[in-house]
Amino acid sequence: MKNVVLIPGDGIGTEITASIKKIFEAAKAPVSWIECKAGLNAYEELGNPLPAETIKAIEEHRIALKGPLTTPVGTGFRSINVTLRQKFNLFSNIRPAITLPNVHTPFKEVDLVIFRENTQGLYIGKEHWADDTEKHAESIAVVTEEASQKIITAAFEYARKKEMQKVTLVHKANILKLTTGLFLKVGQSVAKDFPDIEFEDLIVDNMAMQMVMNPQQFDVVVTTNLFGDILSDLASGLVGGLGVTGSANIGNDAAMFEAVHGSAPDIAGQNKANPIALLFSSLMMLEYLDEKKIADNIRKAIYKTLVEKKSACTMDIGGKGTTTTFTEAICANL
Numbered sequence: 467m468k469n470v471v472l473i474p475g476d477g478i479g480t481e482i483t484a485s486i487k488k489i490f491e492a493a494k495a496p497v498s499w500i501e502c503k504a505g506l507n508a509y510e511e512l513g514n515p516l517p518a519e520t521i522k523a524i525e526e527h528r529i530a531l532k533g534p535l536t537t538p539v540g541t542g543f544r545s546i547n548v549t550l551r552q553k554f555n556l557f558s559n560i561r562p563a564i565t566l567p568n569v570h571t572p573f574k575e576v577d578l579v580i581f582r583e584n585t586q587g588l589y590i591g592k593e594h595w596a597d598d599t600e601k602h603a604e605s606i607a608v609v610t611e612e613a614s615q616k617i618i619t620a621a622f623e624y625a626r627k628k629e630m631q632k633v634t635l636v637h638k639a640n641i642l643k644l645t646t647g648l649f650l651k652v653g654q655s656v657a658k659d660f661p662d663i664e665f666e667d668l669i670v671d672n673m674a675m676q677m678v679m680n681p682q683q684f685d686v687v688v689t690t691n692l693f694g695d696i697l698s699d700l701a702s703g704l705v706g707g708l709g710v711t712g713s714a715n716i717g718n719d720a721a722m723f724e725a726v727h728g729s730a731p732d733i734a735g736q737n738k739a740n741p742i743a744l745l746f747s748s749l750m751m752l753e754y755l756d757e758k759k760i761a762d763n764i765r766k767a768i769y770k771t772l773v774e775k776k777s778a779c780t781m782d783i784g785g786k787g788t789t790t791t792f793t794e795a796i797c798a799n800l
């Protein structure tokens with residue numbers, strides 16, 4: 467049995483983590499959960515959105531599956547997601563978007579994965595007022611050669627391992643010449659160590675258009691934090707929405723798995739949340755734990771459910787069911 471810290475989180479988090487627990491039990495996945503609190507619920511209950519016990523548990527077990535955490539907009543505490551990624555130096559945020567059977571979208575045969583730099587860029591939260599009128603705000607972006615090298619190398623290594631042909635680096639080096647310019651320069655240098663993999667770079671606005679016009683041209687995409695955040699939601703949209711894309715945050719000695727989506731307050735507590743986004747994240751976790759066979763079994767059960775029991779699936783992907791019926795149907799197909 468492997469110990470995994472489980473953070474249900476906010477909003478739909480309780481519903482979808484309950485679903486994962488049931489499916490893991492049905493699949494006989496050798497995982498034992500250590501449940502911890504974080505997010506708005508922890509703040510309201512304990513006065514701290516990231517309790518010390520939660521940090522301690524992650525420090526001890528080095529692996530976590532996390533539901534979404536609500537971050538107050540404009541004011542209030544800083545994003546706990548960003549804090550955790552920085553604290554454990556989880557520099558690779560890996561976000562695959564793959565067309566699923568029987569999930570209808572205008573885009574066919576998408577199979578790409580976004581590598582998002584996860585610890586720097588504009589997400590370091592260094593913002594300040596230029597003067598005391600509070601009418602002029604400034605924000606600082608950080609890009610270092612070391613962190614860029616780590617994420618870009620991780621992207622190339624992944625391409626090689628998964629036999630994907632091309633790495634596309636996305637930047638805005640025409641305008642942000644130093645920060646994303648450095649990222650591009652590091653990319654050009656790392657690419658030389660991977661002559662077997664095609665390398666190209668695109669400016670982010672063009673990339674957004676290309677992803678909609680011809681998403682099939684992309685394999686592995688690597689980019690800075692903010693661009694990666696935005697483009698990965700776009701990528702989710704290509705394959706059925708935020709209910710179907712998982713992600714991994716991986717560092718040298720710790721990893722945290724979570725869905726791309728947030729706490730979805732508009733559907734929270736209504737048994738409407740699609741559990742497969744977090745489930746796909748947990749399959750990435752099983753692979754990380756060298757439990758590929760169990761991950762493959764669960765993936766097969768998801769695909770079978772999408773094809774043969776569409777009515778049991780949640781409504782965001784055209785089903786007529788609930789979180790509960792979808793979960794039960796996947797368990798039945800295991």
Ligand code: NAI
Pocket residue numbers: 478533534535536537538547708709710724725726727728729730731732733738739740741743782
């Ligand atoms: P969101 O991702 O929560 O929701 C966007 C839309 O997608 C909503 O209409 C929602 O109903 C739908 N959706 C999301 N997940 C779904 C699922 N599993 N099944 C079916 N539909 C789903 O984004 P929003 O509303 O911008 O953010 C809400 C909160 O979540 C904010 O406080 C934000 O800071 C937080 N957030 C947390 C993240 C994390 O914990 N990693 C990531 C993104 C946002």
Ligand code: MG
Pocket residue numbers: 695696699726
């Ligand atoms: Mg996001």
